[in-house]
Amino acid sequence: MDKLIHKAGIADIAERVYAGERIDDAMGVRLYECKDVHALGLLANYVRERKNGNRATYVYNLYINYSNVCILSCQFCAFARRPKQEGGFQYDVDEMIHLAREAYEQGASEVHIVGGLNPxxxxxxxxxxxxGIKKACPEMMVKAFTAIEIRHxxxxxxxxxxxETLEELRSVGLAALTGGGAEIFDPEVRDKICRGKETADEWIEVHKIWHQMGQRSTCTMLYGHIETLQQRVDHLRRLRELQDETKGFTAFVPFAFEPENNKLSYLKRVTAMEDLRNLAVSRIYLDNFDHITAYWISMGLPLAQIALSYGVDDLHGTIQKERIFHMAGSQTPQEQRVATLERAIREAGREPARRNTVYDIIPDAVTRRATEPASTEVPA
Ligand code: SF4
Known part of the structure; x- marks a missing residue:
């Protein structure tokens, strides 16, 4: 066993991981407490490789935030505006179809759509x-709505x-649910960061019903605010339990709290090492998940590229037009070119592959590079 892992005091946990056995919650907390992020990365990288070999994926997608008008006021949110408040917006249906068609014609295979709870x-x-999007872009997969939007x-x-609501949405072309709104499941934390939002049980219920309908979704964690390490592990445990039951999650997509322009602005964003630690621990703990995604919109592409050696096997997508994180102060670009994502993957020593919404590989994916959105960031 690697000396680094011994020295970090996690050799017993590594033994279990190498034997293909599940780690328990106490071990999960110990991993979070481990000072040596590189030892965690080594172990997480072992799990990543066992599950995904040398392949790392991305999706060619487009984000549309259809409206920021919301009846809730989650304390961490910089995106929402109350009904009638200045700064509220909503897209017309035709405008959304136009945006989706534009991206589709350039080669996008997914449109990712979320918004506020507009009354x-x-x-x-x-x-x-x-x-409308399905009619204009028949092969495009529509991934939309968080669990709280579905409940609303x-x-x-x-x-x-x-x-019934999910069935009606599926009947017109909804292909997958997004994983947002999970935040941290612990009720005391939820009361302090997103009072009035659905409970953990209610979030889980929506995904469970969707999975029971034979459909897939992603799941998330908003970390780095007031939660404890035990509460992070509790969050992961609940996701792992639902995955045991339904096998409906395609991937876990954690992201850090962004502190600007919201009611929790007195907090600081976690550092790069904590982003890597959280991804590595998630990879080791979530033994029944195929994929861990680094959300470059939150951590930036250079760090997401490094995360490919800390348990991550997916860089999310081209995205374009992201608003939620940028209104909270994220300094990352709003979009990436396919070529930039592929280069980041290749230079990290992995084989890039384009995937669809449910993480199936798209063989021989073709992109009209001349019309791709311009990148403002080069990983280096
Ligand atoms: S996080 Fe979502 S539900 Fe909460 S205020 Fe913002 S838009 Fe509304």
Missing amino acids: KLPFQYYLDFIS LAERINKKSIR
Whole structure:
């Protein structure tokens, strides 16, 4: 066993990991407490390689945040505006279809759509933008809505059950749910960072129903604010339990709290080492997840590239037009070129592969590079 792992005091945990055995919560906390991030990375990299070989993926996608009008006021959120508050916006259906078509014609295979809990938009608006995008871009996969948006649509707008609402959205082309809104599951933390949002059980219920319908989703963690390491492990445990039951999660996508322009601005963003530590521990703990994604919008592409040696096997996507993190102060670019993502993967020693929304590889993916969005960041 590597000396680094011995020296870091995690040799017993590594023995279990090498034997293909699951680690428990106490071990998860010990990993988070481990001072040597590189020892964690070594172990996480072993798990990554066992699951994904030398391949690292990305998706050619487009983000659309259809509206920032929201009836909630999560303390960490810099994106939302109350109804009638200055700065609120919403996209027209035609505008969304136009944006999706533009990206589709350049080679995008996914449109990722989330927004606030807008009390005024009728259910037909959501059906129209999904069906309109599918009509204009038949091969494009529509990944949309966090669990709280689904609950809002079901309970306040559509006034039907969660399952019926999901079935109606699926019938017009919804392919996958996004993983947002999970934050940290612990109720005391939720009360301090997103009072009024759904509980952990309610978040899990939406994903469970969606998985039981045979569909896939991602899941997330918002870390680096007021949570304890035990609460991070509790969060991971609940995700691992649901994955044992449904096998519906494609990937885990953690991201750090961004402290600007929100009610928690007195906190500081975690450092790069903590981003790497969280990814490595997640890779080791979530033994039933195929993929761990580094969200470069939050950590930046250079660090996401390094994370490919700390348990990560996916760099998310080209994204374009991200607003939620940037309104909270993220200094990363809003988009990346396919060529930039592929170069980052290659220079990290991995083989790049383009994937679709559910992490299946798209063989021989072709991009019209001449029309790709310009990159503002080069990994180095
Ligand atoms: S995080 Fe989502 S639900 Fe909370 S205030 Fe922001 S837009 Fe609304």
